[in-house]
Amino acid sequence: MNAKTTTLPVPPVWSNITQHEVFPIATHDEIARYNFLANLNKHLSGVIAPGNRLAYEKRVKPRFQAEHGRDFQNRDEVRAEMKHDPYYQTWSALRRTTMEMRQQNGRTMTIRQAPELAEKVQKLNAGKATLVLNPDVKVPHYLTIMDNHCMPGSYHTELFEGDVSAAANYDTGLFVTTAGGLGKLTDGGGKAISQWLLSHHPDFKPRRILDIGCGLGHNTLPIAQAYPDAEVVAIDVGVPMLRYGHARAQALGIKNVTFMQLDAANTGFADASFDWIQTTMFLHETSFKAIHRIMREIYRMLTDGGITMHIEQPQYTPEMDLFEQTIRDWDAFYNNEPFWGVMHDIDPATLMAESGFNKETFFQIGVRAVNDLEDFTKPRPTEVEDYGRSAVWNVFGAWKK
Ligand SMILES: C[S@@+](CC[C@H](N)C(=O)[O-])C[C@H]1O[C@@H](n2cnc3c(N)ncnc32)[C@H](O)[C@@H]1O
Structure with missing residues (x-):
């Protein structure tokens, strides 16, 4: 008999994450839970999720066609049927559970040591002009x-x-959802976008860079490292993210980033004050109205000849089949990401043109997270085998010209 087995790459171990000075201390059981969840997520996406396609093709679609005498017309119809399918229900419940368990583990761990963490962060931040809260x-x-x-x-x-x-x-927890695919500092996206810009536009020398919705700066810091002569400004509305992110940057020795508490839709920065404006996994967490406001604000803040880029999952297009859209849209309904579908339905070229950008300057590319073994400041020579560890994203952007 010719038995065929599929082996999936296992995620790296959680303890592999860089334990910087303000990183929480985890117990043996907390580490074990994170490792279990990262592996379960990998198994769910690599082994279980593909079965949804079979359930759709073999059961859900034929039943709908028989009942309605036509094909599905949109993903809402597909989801309405899929949610009665036991296979989809099982996959969906497990996926939701891994997220709930990730949060329980992370919250238990960090609330237990909250006073100590606050003190460490406070010490690193004290008297620094590079943290501006408002x-x-x-x-x-x-x-x-x-x-x-x-x-x-x-x-x-x-x-x-x-x-x-x-x-x-x-x-501590993003590792679980990404199954460790973003590297020791969870910075594979920021490294990837820096590597792309350095390789494709080596003469572009941004003096001021703005990272909007920076969070705790996972993807801001590699940008600051790739352009050490630039002044980097990282803005967010989440004060804990800014305090922790600033302390983390200090602990990692990265000093050319100023963290500021600002709303991206109304920053107060002068016109033409940044050469590069970046967002990473940010737009899908804002509303339809806010995305349009923020994009107009970005156009206003960019210098002539400046660039803006936005890292997200792929947009839904008429070419993307309805099943694929439905699976991708899971987060909107079951993972508290209410604007996920709204954002991915937008045509980015139109969004940017409506915000003032010349249509000719619009571009869309794919980037793969840079792994820990690569030097992201050098062009990627050829694809380096990383056994499926890295995430791939869609990036859309434009130049102001
Ligand atoms: C998913 S996190 C992304 C973090 C970061 N860009 C990264 O790559 O790790 C989204 C962040 O956007 C911030 N955010 C959402 N709306 C915002 C707004 N209008 N202005 C500034 N920050 C905002 C949230 O507080 C959150 O920290």
């Missing part, structure tokens, strides 16, 4: 109405003045 900045309504991807308290909640446990939770 209590008048309001967290937009679209961020406060729910806990983003099941993260209790989302990005902005402080349990006491100076509490950074929300950010520390994010720092």
Whole structure:
């Protein structure tokens, strides 16, 4: 008999993450839980998820066709049928559970040591002009109405003045959802975009760079490392993310980033004040209205000859089949990402043209997360085998010309 087995690459171990000075201390069991969840996520996406296609083709679609005498017309119809299918229900429930368990593990770990974490962060931040907080900045309504991807308290909640446990939770837990695919510092996206710009536009020398919705700076720091002579400004509305992110940058020895508490839709920066404006996994967490406002603000803040780029999952297009859209849209319904579908339905070329960009300058590329073995400041010579560890993203952008 010719038995064929499929072997999936296992995720790296959680302890592989760089344990910087403000990184929380995990117990044996917390580490074991994170490792279990990262492996379960890998198994769910690599082995279980493909079965949804079979359930769709063999059961869900034929039943719909027989009942309605036609094909599905949109992904809402597909989801409405898929959610009655036991295979999809099992996959979906497991996926949701891994997220809930990630958050429980991370919140338990970080709340336990919240006072110590706050103290360490405070020491590293004290007296530094590169952390600028402004209590008048309001967290937009679209961020406060729910806990983003099941993260209790989302990005902005402080349990006491100076509490950074929300950010520390994010720092430890993203590993689980990405099955360790973003590297030791969870910075594979920022490295990838820097590598692309350095390789494709070696003469472009940005003096001022803005990273919008920087979070705790996972993807800001590689940009600052790739362009050490640039002044990098990283903005966010989540105070714990900014406090922790600034301390983390100090701990990692990266000093050319200023973290500021600002709303991207109304920053107060002067016209033409940045040469490169970046967002990474940010736009899908804002509302339809906010995306349009932010893009107009980006156009206003860019210098002539400047570039803006946005890292996200691929947009839904008429060419993407409805099943694929439905699976990709899971986060909108079951992972507290209410604007996920809204954002991925937007035509980015039209969005940018409406915000002022010349249509000719629009571009769309794919980048793969740079792994820890590569030097991201050098062009990628050929594809380096990384056994499926890296994530691949869609990037859209434009030049201001
Ligand atoms: C998924 S996190 C992405 C973090 C970061 N870009 C990264 O790559 O790790 C999205 C971040 O956007 C921030 N955010 C959402 N709306 C914002 C707004 N209007 N202005 C500034 N930051 C915002 C949230 O507080 C959160 O930290």
